[in-house]
Amino acid sequence: MIEKIFDIHHKSSDGKARTGVLHLPHGDVQTPVFMPVGTNATVKAMPKDFLEEIDFEIILANTYHLYLRPGADLVEEAGGLHGFSKWNRNFLTDSGGFQVFSLSKLRKITDDGVKFQSNIDGSYHFFTPENIVQTQTKFNSDIQMQLDVCTGYDEPRKEAERALRITSDWLVRAKKEWEIQREKGYKGYLFPIVQGHFSEDLRKQSAEFVSSLEMPGIAIGGLSVGEPHEVFTQFMNYTCQYLPEEKPKYVMGIGTPEYILDAVQAGIDMFDCVLPTRNARNGSYFTHNGMLSIKQERWTHSFEPVDKECNCKVCRTYTRSYLRHLFKEQEILSSILASYHNLYFLHNMVKEIRQAINEDRFEQYRAEFLKRFSSGNV
C-alpha cells in the first residue's frame, strides 16, 4: 500500500479545478503549483535566495544533464541535490527520457533500455528503468519520474504503440526498483507517466494502466510536443477523465499563462517549464496585458515599471528604460532581473488561481486573465 501524499483542499464548484497540498520530504507544496526548471541544479540566473524570497516550494532538475555532469555519484556524495545546491525545499527530477530524445546524438531503444550518445562529449550511455530510479535516488529527489519513451507530434501510430508498450513495461520495472530503494530508506516518490501519443484509445489504455498501479501521483507526458494548443487541451482533458481524482496530477513542460489556465481547468495540480526563464534571458517579460519585449525602441524613455500591478522587486524598483539598457548591453543583470520577474509573475498568478478556486470563481478569473493577457496592450 503506497502512502497518500496529497490532500485536496477545495474543489471548485464551477469545474474540475481544485486546490490541495502535496506532502513531500522537504516540506508541503500548495497546489496548483508552477515549478521553475533548474536544469543543472540551479534555476538559470536565479540565486536561491531569490527563489526563497518569491517562496517557491519545489523546483525541477534534469536527470539527463546531472547524470552526465557532474554525475549521480558526486551528487550523492554531496548529500543529494539538496546538499549539493543548498536548495533545501523540494526537488522534482525528470527521468532524462525526454532529453535522450531531444538532445542526444544517437539513440537506440530496446525493451531493455535506451542507449544514447552524450550531446557533450559523444560518450555512450545506457538508461534503464532501474538505473534511472537509482540515479534519482542518489539525487534524493523528492519526486522522481519513471523512464519513458516520448513520441513527437508527427510520429506514426505504430511507433506510438511501441513507445507506449515499452513505457508501460518500464513503469512496472521502475516501480519495483523504487520499492527496493524505499525499503533501503529512500523517502522520495515515483510518478508514472501517461503516454499514448494523440490517439484516444492509447491514451485511455495508458491512463487506466497507470491508475491501476496506485502510485503516489501521476504525470501526463507526450503533450506540448509541437501540437496545436487545442489538441493539447483536448488530449489533456481526455486523459484526465481516466485518472483517479484523488491523485496529484502533473502535466510536464508547460509554463505559459494560457496553458497553465487550461491545465488547472482540467484538474491538473502541477506543471513546469523552462519558458519563463528562457524568455527572460531573451528580454521577454510577462505582464498582465501580454508579453513585453524589452528590447523595443519604444521603451527607451519609458520610466514605468514592466507591470504596474506586479509587486515583485523588479517592478517596484526598475524602469523599462533601465531594463532595456541592461538587455541591450547584454548585462548579466538583465537575465537576473527578467528571470526574477517572470518567475514571480507566474508564482503570483498561480497563487491568485488558488485563491480563485477556493472562492469558487476560477472560471471568472481565467476569463478575465485571458482577456487582458491577449490584449497585448503593454
Add this chain to the structure above:
Amino acid sequence: MIEKIFDIHHKSSDGKARTGVLHLPHGDVQTPVFMPVGTNATVKAMPKDFLEEIDFEIILANTYHLYLRPGADLVEEAGGLHGFSKWNRNFLTDSGGFQVFSLSKLRKITDDGVKFQSNIDGSYHFFTPENIVQTQTKFNSDIQMQLDVCTGYDEPRKEAERALRITSDWLVRAKKEWEIQREKGYKGYLFPIVQGHFSEDLRKQSAEFVSSLEMPGIAIGGLSVGEPHEVFTQFMNYTCQYLPEEKPKYVMGIGTPEYILDAVQAGIDMFDCVLPTRNARNGSYFTHNGMLSIKQERWTHSFEPVDKECNCKVCRTYTRSYLRHLFKEQEILSSILASYHNLYFLHNMVKEIRQAINEDRFEQYRAEFLKRFSSGNV
C-alpha cells in the same frame, strides 16, 4: 573656496596609512575604500541588493560607455545614474579618457579635445574637458573626474610631456566648467588627475600643479598601465609626497590585495578595479591563501567552502564542488556567486585594513596578509 569633503579619522603611527570619511551627496564613505566598477550602471552580475548587503558605499561607472549608450541625456532624464540604476548610494564616474585610449578605434588629440570613433558603431565623437564635465553632471555623479590624456608604459618622453601639458590645460578648463555647474545647483565634486608618466620631474610638476588648484580630492592616473609592480609602487609613493596630506587621494584602476596594500601604505584612500568581478566571471576566487581557480579538477569532490575564514554568504553556503560544477556548466549563477564572494572579500579586507590602521598595526596586518596570500596554499 572649495568646501572640504574629507575628514581624516586616524593616522597610523607606523606609516602613512590613514582612515577617514568622505562626505558625499549620497552619504558618507569610510576610507580607505575599494570601489567596485559598474561600467554600464550595473556592477556585472551583481544585483544592487547584493551590493547593499555587502555594504558598499560607493561604486564606479564608466562615462565612455554610458555616454555612448544609453547617452547622457537619457540618464539625466531618468534622474541621473541614481534614478536610472536605483543605486542610491554614491557614484564616481571616470572621464572616459582612459577608454578613448584603450577601446576606441581611432583617436586624435588636439589642444581643444579628443576626437574618436566609437568601438560600438564606428560613429565619431568629440570629448572636451567642458563637455565631459557636463556629461558627468547629467549623470549627477557624486565624484567626477577631469578629462585627461593617458600615456602607456612604453610612451616616449616627448609624448608624455605633451600629454601632461594638455592634461593640465584641460584641468583648468574642467574646473571652470565644474564651477559653472555647481553654481547651477550640481552637488558633485570634480577630482583632477595627476599624470606625468614614469618621469619623476613630470610627476612632481603635475602633482604640484594639481595641488595648487585646491580641488576636493586628487586622483593619480597613468599608473597600473603595464609597468612592473615595483615601478608602480615607486611612482605612486613618489607622487604622493607632492600632494597635500589633507586631501582624499585616489589611485585609479587597482584592485588586487597586493596593490591595495601598497596603495594604503602610501597614504591612498580610494581605489577601484574591474579585476575582482572579471576574475570572478573567469572562475578565479580570492582567498586568504591566494587565488583559487574553481575550474581545477581537484575541487570536484571538495565539499569545503572557497575560503573557510570568509563570512560571505557564498562561503557560508556553497562548496567548491558545487561552484566548480556551476562554472563548468557556464551557469550564470557561477558569475553571480563568484562576483559576490570576490567583492565581499575585498570589502572585508579593506574593513580589516581600516581597523588595523585605527589600532596602529597596519604594517603588521599588511605583512601577515601578504605572507598568507602569497603562499598559494588554497
